[in-house]
Amino acid sequence: xxxxxxxxxxxxxxxxxxxxxxxxxxxxxxxxxxxxxxxxxxxxxxxxxxxxxxxxxxxxxxxxxxxxxxxxxxxxxxxxxxxxxxxxxxxxxxxxxxxxxxxxxxxxxxxxxxxxxxx
Amino acid sequence: xxxxxxxxxxxxxxxxxxxxxxxxxxxxxxxxxxxxxxxxxxxxxxxxxxxxxxxxxxxxxxxxxxxxxxxxxxxxxxxxxxxxxxxxxxxxxxxxxxxxxxxxxxx
Numbered sequence: 001x002x003x004x005x006x007x008x009x010x011x012x013x014x015x016x017x018x019x020x021x022x023x024x025x026x027x028x029x030x031x032x033x034x035x036x037x038x039x040x041x042x043x044x045x046x047x048x049x050x051x052x053x054x055x056x057x058x059x060x061x062x063x064x065x066x067x068x069x070x071x072x073x074x075x076x077x078x079x080x081x082x083x084x085x086x087x088x089x090x091x092x093x094x095x096x097x098x099x100x101x102x103x104x105x106x107x108x109x110x111x112x113x114x115x116x117x118x119x
Numbered sequence: 120x121x122x123x124x125x126x127x128x129x130x131x132x133x134x135x136x137x138x139x140x141x142x143x144x145x146x147x148x149x150x151x152x153x154x155x156x157x158x159x160x161x162x163x164x165x166x167x168x169x170x171x172x173x174x175x176x177x178x179x180x181x182x183x184x185x186x187x188x189x190x191x192x193x194x195x196x197x198x199x200x201x202x203x204x205x206x207x208x209x210x211x212x213x214x215x216x217x218x219x220x221x222x223x224x225x226x
């Protein structure tokens with residue numbers, strides 16, 4: 001079955017960097033677009049960034065442009081997001097998510113990893 | 120960016136009630152709309168894709184309709200497992216955006 005396991009979350013000081021990873025299983029990773037979505041405590045879902053199946057296209061929410069970089073290594077079956085210049089408002093649970101095919105948006109989600117940015 | 124507005128923000132309902140949640144887009148998104156259910160401490164779960172297509176394994180009491188800028192999620196007869204928060208999401212264009220959520224509570 002499809003599984004997405006995030007790692008790399010933790011507590012980091014404002015202005016510092018953190019890299020999150022996502023390890024997929026149960027499907028052919030190299031054929032699916034992937035995304036990161038976040039959720040601050042008690043708040044709604046917020047799409048952060050997405051990448052095409054081959055890494056050739058990348059998309060970002062305005063509030064992370066220039067600070068976050070999404071990437072993937074299909075040979076290592078891993079999705080990443082490099083988060084630089086972190087701010088307190090980046091504190092959230094970050095979900096790795098798979099983009100389905102044939103008219104789907106996100107069809108599978110990981111359990112999330114918590115990022116806490118302390119000031 | 121396309122803004123997604125859900126209503127109501129909170130809904131109090133009883134078991135067996137028919138429940139309807141509305142989602143409006145700030146511009147036409149054709150049928151590129153998904154609905155998710157989320158329970159506290161859990162990841163979201165896909166219910167509906169492309170506005171009206173029921174995801175495999177989702178109970179048939181859930182249905183979606185609409186196109187363009189107005190969409191609805193309907194639960195035909197509320198069951199205990201349905202008390203949760205529901206989100207709509209557009210994927211017509213980047214950046215993808217979510218509605219603010221509708222919490223379905225027990226009356």
